[in-house]
Structure formats: structure tokens, C-alpha cells
Amino acid sequence: MVEFFGETLYVYAVVPFLKIIAAIVVVLTIIAYTTFAERKILGFLQVRMGPNRVGPWGLLQPIADVVKLLGKEDVIPNRAVVWAYVLAPCLVVGPALLILSVIPFGPPSSAGPASSWFITDVNVGLLLVVAIASIGVYGLLLGGWASNNKFSMMGGLRAAAQMISYEVPQGFSLVVPLLMAGTLSLVGIVEAQLTQGRWFIFGFFPFGLLAFFIYFVSGVAESNRNPFDLPEAESELVAGFHTEYSGMRFALFFLGEYANMIVISAVAVTLFLGGWLRPFPNLEWLSFLDLGFLPPGLAGFLWFLIKLLVFLFVYIWFRGTFPRYRFDQLMDLGWKWLIPAALLAVVATSIWKVALL
Amino acid sequence: MSWIKRFLDKILLLDLFAGLGITFRHLLKKKVTVQYPEERMEPAHRFRGMFRLDEERCIKCTLCARDCPIDIIYIDWHQEVNPETEKKEKLLDRFDIDIQRCMFCGLCEEACPTNPKSIWLTSKTYELASYERWQNLYVDKAELEGWRVRPAYTDDEIV
Amino acid sequence: MSERQDDKPQEGRPTGDQPAPEAPDETRSEAPATPDSDSSAAAAEAEAETKAKAAAAKAKAVAEAEARKEPWERDPAAPEWQEAESDGLVDALKSSFGEGVLAARTFAGELVLEIDRQSIREVGRSLKEEHGFTLLVDICGVHYPDRDQAPFEVVYHLYNLDQTRRIRLKVGTQEGIDVPSVVAVWKGANWPEREVYDMYGVRFAEHPDMTRILMWEGFNGHPLRKDFPVEGIDTGAAIYPEFYGDEAGPVAGTGTGWKPPEPPEDKPEEPVPDEA
């Protein structure tokens, strides 16, 4: 009894807790260095240096940023709705970090769940991701509304409309890998990609690719990134929903945006790019890419990380290249192009799948 | 056929990829940033920077003060008999410039009748910021003489 | 008559008809004519004649040398006012408006029409619709404090795209007398008329929005009038309505008493901050 209790406690409480701490630390570090990398890469794209003053090559810049933001005065505007104003940033960050609980960063271990490279594997993982991701919009909406600022309110409204609209094509595009894998568990989906011997982006060509494209475009819109950064369009709405936020609350919004980026990239990697799998898992002669000399699981984690970083780079690259859509054109794109295309992908994949049966 | 082309244009996103290509090419290019406190750009020879005054050459004609569009040059002088040569000489009491309001147009330099000029702006000094307002309210003649020496014009003289 | 505003610089800007060097020539040719009565009259006459001839020749040479000079080497000759040549435009305007066109002159090759205040809108409409002056380039005011009759002048610059021709209309007015607005003719007149009102206090009748434009509402005075002090006025009147009523507060011309800073008599080596 004691033994059983001890083991249960160990497997279901202590290890997950440690993993959560590790995941959050890792992700926060990635976020911090994503902000740094964003500024650096944007700088390089724009023939300038980027931050290079704090530490060697500016590597300590994120720490300086955090210190600065912590040290700033926390301004709550006059006649703001205080509870909503305070709650809003938490509502943005919380869900984004919560999704990390089901993301498989690395392969499961044969030694049991305690030594596998994810926090937990839920058999409705994908639903959980979609469900929790949609909470984030409340944060933006509340923040915009509670600030008692017209620009913020318009930013909040834009955020609400945009994120709700783009959840539809995003959801549809997620159905495609789901159909291919036949399971909702994220670990299961990656394993299906291993057994089918291909990443789902190449599955049912070109519908996997189409679904991936739709997912990624909607993801960019979901995380309010350029070219869909309308809710915080600097030149139009000053800074949109976070105009009035300062100090750490602003930092939380900031954090939320980057956490969203990471989550969306992580889901895309898991569903379409084979998660922890190496490229072309079906080709035997590429097996050196499995990096067998590393401890089991670490190689998978590295592959995952590399794919994630590529995604983040693409986000930044987009920001460095594209102008911003107009609000109604964004809606236009979402409803008139992405949703039909996503539906097409879903239907075609289903028919194909049925035909294969 | 044109509608096929238009449709392909719409879905292939070639224009967007072209833009991405241009920015990506710049990713690896040499950067143009000048790392300011360590590297400083050398101003051109004619750069209109901080003033410099040569009291020896100045004939106290006050033309520079008169030509200044915003009247920020204050000159006082008096006449004295030089005991050595027993000639009357003009001596400068005060030559102040209210640098805060100066717009560095260079008209004072152009007005100066001496050759070479006794007041000039081409000292290549552009770091004129100060922490306190009073620090650069006035620049008197001692300070004016202390700035860096004017580089010689290699090619021409100002009309 | 060509109203080209700018000729090529080599050929000289429009400088009127008189060539520049005439004035010195006259003085030179007169100078030797002063008589010297010592010698005989005939000799003197002959001498004077030869002298005059020599002087004339010299003057001619000078004039020729002057003429050979490039235009930028001559003394600049300011343009002068001339009566406008008979011109289709002026004739047409005079025939249709009669007294409405007070004068038509040119200066530096630019046609300037003085228009009666009452008929400016009709003249403008006619110019726009019949004579092709579709572009109202600018409206500005001028203050002539010495003039008794019409100390304020509103100047309209018009441009004809087809003939590439500029003309200028002038309307005199005085304080309290409105000028008919031309917003009905050119919509673009809206802001410049507001600016003229703002800067000179000349109001425009039937203007849709006769408010200040550059200065703020309630500003006391009209800055571009010649009697407005350069250093400005205390403008507390508009900023603190609870302290100053509509009519109260400082008035234009009183000034703030601001003086250019007097440097200290004995200038210290380093100015000392106050808090020290």
C-alpha cells in the first residue's frame, strides 16, 4: 500500500511537478531569447546590428529587459476597471503556458511515463489545445475594455473578432492530421507519423501541406503577429489593447504573445512536422540523423527544438518583410479563403482516407 | 487562360516569397550601423559644428553679431592705446554666444571680413549635449578658443 | 504677352525694359561738359566737343563692355511696375466687370489685377470657369499699416494649367469689412482664408467655417499684423478661462516684458547652478 502510494505520488505528482517547472523554465528562457532573437534577426534583416550592448553580443539583453520592466511603475489608468485590468494579462499568459502540459517535446520512454519527455499525454490532447487556446482572447478583450481608452477598446475588439474568426480555419486544419492519425492524443499523432513513415505535412499530398499552410497562417493571426498584428497595430491604434499597460503587466502581455507563438509552433511541429521525429523517418539510410550517440530522448528533443526555432525564425522573418493587413481584409481572407480551403482539405482527406480503407 | 494565371498568382504567393527573399538576402549582408561611442563618423570638412574664435584675427567689427538671424552673439569691445606701439587698438571685452539657441546656419562665418575667418563653425564638434541647462547657455571667448582647431580647406575658400 | 514666370537664367530674369548700365553713362557724359573759361571760346568749344566725343565714345565702349558682360556680372536692376499690355484676359475681365477691375499692372512679368472687394467672387468664378484658372495656388494677406483706405490686402494667386500662366488678384479691405469668400468657387480656399482671418483678422463673408486655424480658439490678437509684438503676448486668456473672461486678459501689443537675456557684468568662470 505504502509502496503503491509512494510510486503513484512519484509518478503522478512529483515528476510532473518537476517537469512542469522544467518546461516553464525552458519555455520562459526560449521566450526571453526569442525576444532577443527577434530584435537581433530583425536588425540583421534591416542591415543593422540589433541589441549588442548588454553582455557579449547583447546576450544579456533579455535580463536587462526584465529588470527594466520589473522596475517600472505599474500604472493603472484613472477610471479603469481595476479587476479586469489586472486579470487580463494573466488570462493571456495562463492558457498559453497551460497548453505546454500536453505538448510532447520528446519521445515517450519505454521505462514509463516518469522518464518520458512530456508532462502528460492526454487522450483528448488536441481538443484540450484548441479549447484552452481560445481562452486567450478574453485576456485581450478584457484588457482592451478595462483600460478606459478608445484605442485599447478598438484593439480589444479587433483581437476578439480576429481570434474567433481564425479559430475556425485553425480548427478545421487540425482535423486533417487528426484524420490521418486517427487519434486525438498528441503523442499518438507523432507516433502515427512514425508508423506511417512520413510527416503529416507530406501526407495526402497536397492536402497535408494545405492544412499545414492554413494552420500556420491562422496561427500567425491567432498570436497577433505581423502581418496580422492588427489588435496592436502600432501605427493605427497606438499599441492596441496594451496601450495603457506598463511595467510587468505589459511584460505579461508580451510574454503571452511569445508564449502563444511558441505554443502554435509547437503544435504545428507536433501535428505536421513529426514532433520529435527526424526528417523522413521512413528512410533507413538517414538513420544517422537519429543521433543515437545521445541519451535516449534527447535527440528527439533536439529535433523538436530545431523545428520550433525554425518556426520562430519564420515568424520573425514575416515581421521583417510584410506590411499589415487591414481589418476587413483580414476577415475577408479568413472567411472567404482559409475556411473554404480548410473545409476542402478536410473533405478531401476524409474521402481519401475512406477510399484507402 | 488569364484566369488560371490569376488564380495561380493568388495561391502561389510568389510576390510574398519575393519579398521574403529580399529580406533574407540582407540577413547576411554587411551591416551599416556605426557603433557610436566607439566609432564616430568623421564629419565632412565643411561640417558646421561648434564655434571657434581667433581673437588675434578678430577686428571687432561685430558683423557676425549683426548678421546673426537670431541675435545670439554678444560682443563688447573698448579702445585702448597700446603702450608699446602707441596706437589705438580695439580690445575684446566679451564675445558670448548663446549656444542653446544657435541654429548653426553659418551666416556669422560668412559675414566675417577677415581672411582667414576669425569666427568659424567648422570645428567638427557635434557632441554639444549637456546634462544641465546652464552648462551651455553661454559660450564665452575663452571657451570658443578652446575648441578643436579648424581643419584647413583643401580645395577652396568660402566666398 | 508672355507671362512666363521664369526665363532661363542665362538670358536674364525679366528685368524690365531699361538695360541696367544707363545711369552711369549719363553721369559720365555730363561730367566733362563743365566749362573751363580760361581759353578762347572756340578752342574751348572744340575742346569740349572733342572731350564730349571722347567721353561719348568712352561711354559707348563702357556700354558695349557692359552689354558684353554676362547678365550675372551686371548690376542687378530691380523690376518696375508697368501698365499691363492689352491682353485678352484683362480686356475680357474689364468688359465684363467694368469697375470691378480697379487696375491691371505687371511687375517682374507677373500680371497683378486689383479687384474690387465686392466682385472678387464673381471675378474668381469667371476666371475659373471661362479663363481656365482652375488652380487657386494660394491666398494670403498683407498688412499695410500706412494705408488709410485699405490697410489689409488679400492676395490670390491663380494658375492656369493650359496656358501655364500665373496671375495675382489683390483685394483691399479694412478692419470690420468682410471680403466675400471664394470657397464656393475653389474649395481649397477654405483653409487659407481661415489663415488670413487668423493672422490678420480679415473676415470672409459666407465662409463655411470662419474659425482660427493656426492659433488656438480664443487667442487674443492677429499675429501677422504689423502692430503685433514680435515677442508675443501673454496668452493666459484662452488657457485659463476661469481666470480671464471673454474680454479680459492681456491684449495684443502689451507684450510680456520679455527682454533678451543680459549677461552678467562680471562673468564668472563657470556658471553656478541654482541648487548649489
Next chain:
Amino acid sequence: MVEVDSSDLSRDTLFGVEEMEINFGPQHPATHGVLRLKLKVDGERIVDCYPVIGYLHRGTEKLFELHPFFQNVPHTDRLDYVAAATNNLAYVGAVEKLLGIVVPPRASYIRTLLSELQRISSHLLWLATHAIDIGAMTPFFYTFREREVVLDLFEEYCGARLTLNCMRPGGQPYDLPVGWVERCAEFVGGFPEKIDEYEGLLTENRIWKKRTVGIGILSPEMALDYAVTGPMLRGSGIGLDVRKAMPYEMYDQMDFDVPVFYNCDTYDRYLVRMEEMRQSVRIVQQCLEKLPEGPLMAKRPRVLKAPKEGDVYHAVEAPKGEIGFYIVGDGTPNPHRCRGRPPSFYNIQVLPEMVVGGRIADLIAVIGTTDVVLGAVDR
């Protein structure tokens, strides 16, 4: 302000439409300075727009009256502060006309050269801000890279980068420095490639096109009625360019085209300016080739005195439109009245006509395309 009846909105008023009033500016990232717009918006759509200007009013015209002619040149720098050379050119041109001074050809060529370089630099700044308003961040830095070179050329010529003060009534104060011609030729030789680069980022980009094509329609009639000049007018299909219509300085010796586009929208105004930069390159190259030797300053009195009575108007084509100076002389060394006709003042006046009915995002694009500089508007 025009009262808008909400019943004429093409929208179901069943739910009781309430308009929101927004103060857009004077401190706003997209208003290019201190332009303030009182907006009435219905959701994202603009119902009414009322520009309020004057936040940068410095009384420059009053200052002109207090100073002799030659002292006013630095003040003209500060009107349209991103295009100081053309301001100088218009002012000194007016003074020369009033006094009957003829400028030597070398000085005239240098003026043409400077004003075309200034056009390039001003258009680069416009492109940078316009693009960053629409959300494209990178062209900002690319254009500033080239603008820096132009400013360096200015610095080498006259010692200042922005407020040039590079012309005097009667001629040019300085000759071109040694090596300047070569450096300038090198710059303009490589510049068209850079324009291709900006165009590669923007011209064909579908997002850019979506944001600009058909936005901010300014019909030719409207443009003429509001005395809009410059690239805005030429984007509306009217090819008025003072350089061609009434050539000043050396423009009649130059071979260049005036780009005109006919769709009257923001995209066409963008295309006009991009093409104008290429034409400016052509003019600069011709100037550099033809540059004659000779004096720089015309013969002129030490104290410039205006005639007792007389007034002139002289206009040049500034990057933003026709900038003209109207100078009234009264026999003293000071102008009795010196009025600068700022193109931005007229170009921004038409703004409400272009934005009402559009979205807030369109407003940004349209403000960007007017290329307004509030220093010139407010003077």
C-alpha cells in the same frame, strides 16, 4: 464641422448606431508630427474627419518680416524640414526675382542638383514612413541607408545635413568640394538598384496592394479644386509639374519625364513618387555631366534692398508639391511680407474628402500618402 446624419449611413440603424469620437493625434505614431484629427468613427469606419493644425506654429512668416533677405534663408529651412533645399530655392528665387538678380549658370546647375538630391531624400523619408505606417518595417531601414548617403553629400557640400541653408540670394555660397561629383555620381549610379529593392518589397506585394489600391481616392476635379499639387496631383492624372510647366533654374536644359498615373489612389501616388526618384536620378546625372565652370555668385550689392513697391511670387517644385514664396518689398532690406506657400498645407486640407467612409487603417495609409510635414503646414 459637418454634422453627419446617421440615417444616411448604409447600415441598419435598428440597433441604434452610436458614433465614437476619437482624437487622433497630435501625439500619434502615424500623424507624422503633430497633426490632430477629430474623428467620428462608427466601429472602424470613419464618419467624419476634421483636421486641426497649428501645433507647430512658430510664426515663421513674422520672423521673415524682421530679418534682412539673406538672414531669412535659415528660417526657410525649417518650414518643410525634410526638404530644406527646395525651400531655400523657392525663397532665393523669389528674392532674386524681386531684386532682378541673375544667377550664374554654375550656381544654377548646383541648385538644380541639390534640389533633385533633396527630392530623392525627401521621397526616401516619405517611403520609409509610409511603409512603416502600413506595417512594413524593413523599407524604413533600407531607405534610411540610402538617405544617409544623400545627407552625407549635403554635409560635404554645405556643412549641414538637414537644415541646409545652402543657397543665397544671388548664387551659391560654396563650390562643390573636390571629389563630390564623383561621389554623387557613384551614389546615383547605384541608386536605381536600391529602388528596385524597395519596389521588390512593396510594389507587387499583395498586402501592400490591398492596403493601397483603391484607397483614398482623390478625383482630378477634387484635387484641382483643393489646389493639391505635386505627386498627389500627378497621381490623380494631372501632369502639373512646375519643373516642366514653368522651368526655373536649369530644368529646361534637362531631359526628364513627369510621371503621371491615373487611378487617383494611394497606390498610384506611391508609384508616382517611386518613378520620380528614378527621374531625379536622371536629372542629377545630367547635371553632373553638364556642370559648367564659372562664377558662383552674381554681382549684387552687399545689402539687398527690395524695390520701394513691388511683389513677386516664385514657385518651385518641392518634393511635396509646389512651394512658392510671395514677397512684398517696401524699399528696406527686410521683406514687408514674405509668405511661403506650403504644399503640405493644401495637400492635407483635402484629407477629409479622401478618408471619410474609409477605415481607420485607410486613414493611416492616406496620411502617409499625403506626405505631410507639419513644419510646413503650421509654419
